[in-house]
Amino acid sequence: MGNHRLDPTVLRPAVIVEDPRLREHRDAMEELLRTARFGVEALYRQVAGLGYVVLLSDNQGITVDYIGDQATTDYLRAAGLYMGADWNEARAGTNGTGTCIATGESLTIHQSDHFDATHIPLTCTVAPIFDPVGNLSAVLDISALRSPREKSSQFLALQMVRNFAHRIETASFIRSCSRNWIVKLTANQALAEVDTDYVLALDSSGRIAGFNHHARQLLAEEMKTGWRDAKQALGRPISDFLDCEIDGLTRFARPNSIERNVMRLTGSGRSLFIQVVPPATIRVLPAPVQQEESRIPKALKAVAGEDPSIQRNLNKLSRLLNTNISVLVSGETGTGKEYLAKAIHQSCVRAQGPFVPVNCGALPENLIESELFGYEGGSFTGALSKGKKGLIREAHGGTLFLDEIGDMPLGSQTRLLRVLAEREVMPIGGTRPYPVDMRVIAASHRDLLGMVKKGLFREDLYFRLNGVTITLPPLRDRVDLAWLVAQLLESRAYPDGSARSLSSKALGVLSSYGWPGNIRELVNVIDFACAVASDPEIGLDDLPDQVFRRIDGDGEASAADAARSNSKQAASLREDLRRTGWNISATARLLGVDRTTLHRRMRRLGVTLPPRST
Known part of the structure; x- marks a missing residue:
């Protein structure tokens, strides 16, 4: 450990951080701790009779959760197998948690593998827990004060800690990505309903927004690269890896027999069973039994005649009508973008609700936020005494059509993004948000992606609006x-x-x-x-x-x-x-x-x- 200038012959007592610092570390990962606790308890029930303790450490090496035998608390604390222990390699030398943080790998540091002589009696078996974008969040550790001399004795312990780390990671992943499309893939049909190998999160445009570690490894195999380089998959369309577009995935969101839900990987050609969970803000209605999926409603049929490019788009839209997936309509000025937006509204379950068109290019910049988000009475000079509801709230239960969205100022884009993400709107001068349930259709004649690259349009808003893109050709x-x-x-x-x-x-x-x-x-x-x-x-x-x-x-x-x-x-x-x-x-x-x-x-x-x- 020359890099850390530690002397292996010096016996160092375990470092246990003070309570205020421990609280800071625990507060920083409160959401993960809440999910992980169930896994920590379940794992301890499996290994307690074998003399192990279970520890969960954050990505800085501080133990933020712990379960051990109370009868041996003093020994465990002295050995550092205790709440608040600092296992950073720079302080403790080679050890299970510190090495896992450094390498991102599951491993066992057994007895003399430890650098510090204080830790030589210990055996520590660890597995990493990653966040949805592939950063290490925590380390799950089962350690024992005494163990057999052979390192191979820890083989089953390693498989067990990997399994529980995967379960904790996946549960936390699904909870934190509840506003994304979740794609679950597994090679084992029999266990598909209860245990999933690979889990990915997709944004509304069908691009990969996150993955659990198993899915990251799967993508790495498809990309023919190392798993660390699989972060390059973030932001890429799911169709680069699965033989399906985002709109085609919706059919797997309905309750079907799992043996029919098979998807092929585009690189290796390998087939996997698939399940899709729509975002919490999207409702996917069961398809009518007697209605063909490709049938185009009357209002949509009135958009075009036998133009092949438009017909393909209308077929795509007909499968997405009764979801909350946002639609982005692009096309030159005068191509009928608002006409299409009205047809979408009239063809779906929201047809009885309001259709609220907003021309973002026609609203003065100093009025766009008050018109869109509304305001409370007396919140600014010139405001109506009773306040104003705002166009977004007017669209509750129906459709909000944001025409010429490319003309919206960046500041207003930020507020709109928050509305779309949280599905609630805070009026100017308000103290409480109002929930909104609406379908959003945006349109622009501008090259929004080009504007994103130039910093003129928010990338996160673009992908939030771009659930499906429909391009209307010029006449x-x-x-x-x-x-x-x-x-x-x-x-x-x-x-x-x-x-x-x-x-x-x-x-x-x-x-x-x-x-x-x-x-x-x-x-x-x-x-x-x-x-x-x-x-x-x-x-x-x-x-x-x-x-x-x-x-x-x-x-x-x-x-x-x-x-x-x-x-x-x-x-x-x-x-x-x-x-x-x-x-x-x-x-x-x-x-x-x-x-x-x-x-x-x-x-x-x-x-x-x-x-x-x-």
């Missing part, structure tokens, strides 16, 4: 334009009650247009055409000028293309007018349109009548 990339036009015309009948339609030539123009304003622009175009059309069928001349401009892939109009198109149309129209001697009425009859339509076409193409000769 120029959709293949269901004709369906969209038909839906719009269905609700815009001709004044005499006749159904409206669109000519094939007009549809051709709309199909070749780039739609920089997306569906919002399409609605405006159809409204314009319905207003000016003199017949139930909308033709070329009923369309606004903007749609005759060609738009490239970046949404920019091609001036050359537009000029060429207009030039051809103008030349054709001039030829028709010349054939009739520039007679407007005769040309209109030739083309099968009325005089108003012909005049509108001439203005659009810049065609004018030649001056009359005098």
Whole structure:
């Protein structure tokens, strides 16, 4: 122990820390102690008759829990096998707890393995307990004042302490990660219900947020790396390791026969039995017996026609409707993000509750918190005397739609994160929080992940909102334009009650247009055409000028293309007018349109009548 400059020949008495310092160490790991106590007591019942004591030490080597034979208390205290004992290697030299802290490994330090001569009679068998992100939290230790000379005598003790450390670690893990999706994996079907080997926690976006030590070792095997390097798995999507996406895991959250719940590891191909526990804040309702899982509700069907990319998203959403999983909708401005959010709300069990839309980009920065979180009366200058409930509480029992979430200030993001994590909201100036039960749907046209990397959007809020991401394609990339036009015309009948339609030539123009304003622009175009059309069928001349401009892939109009198109149309129209001697009425009859339509076409193409000769 040259690094610690200890002399092995010097007999050192055990160091027992004073009560105030011991309380500090115990308070720092209060939650783990509460869970571990049951395991410590159960382990002691197994080993007490063999002369062992059970100790639990924190990651600094201080014994924070202990059970031993009261008849030998004085001997145990003198040997350091006692509450408050300091087993840090820097003070005590090589010993079970100190070496476990240094290596993170289960092991036995038997008799002469100890560095300090004071401890040579002891045998200490230990196992580490890790926190959900792989940091060592505690060391479980069974030690004896006397034992057989052979170290192999401690083999069963080592297996026993490993087993109990795993149970304590897993119980503590599940309790501390109750707001995450918990994935339990085991190779043993018979014991799956009562004992789980591998446990992982997933955040709402399906990324790994934590693991117990067995799962960490499993991931290390899949990554072909050492278990210490398996921390690199944190933040990676579960689909990197399991042959399943996050939304596909929900089917394992319902009570099924365990033998049907089989999942394959993507690396090794090994099959494991799986159980999924949803977050405490998420309710997963049993699937109706006669309803297919992929069936899309009517409100969602109205979002799109036969566009494959949107249909895949709608199928995914249909399986998640009756959960509290947050939905993040991305897409360019005008692609129908709020329309989709309303359809999700109308399709789930919350349809009877309120749908509360919030445009985060439209709220002034100095008002966004009072509007969202509410306030108590008189909490600031200008506040209403009776206070304000706030939009989040208004959404209780329903859906909160946060449009343009990327425009929310960072300070407000912090408060929103707390609301989503705790499912309660503290109004400004309030003294007690109010519980809220709501589905959250957020939307943005911005690249939120890019904003996260630049420090402009909170990463933890992004992953909290990103339970499932739905991307709405721009209208120029959709293949269901004709369906969209038909839906719009269905609700815009001709004044005499006749159904409206669109000519094939007009549809051709709309199909070749780039739609920089997306569906919002399409609605405006159809409204314009319905207003000016003199017949139930909308033709070329009923369309606004903007749609005759060609738009490239970046949404920019091609001036050359537009000029060429207009030039051809103008030349054709001039030829028709010349054939009739520039007679407007005769040309209109030739083309099968009325005089108003012909005049509108001439203005659009810049065609004018030649001056009359005098």
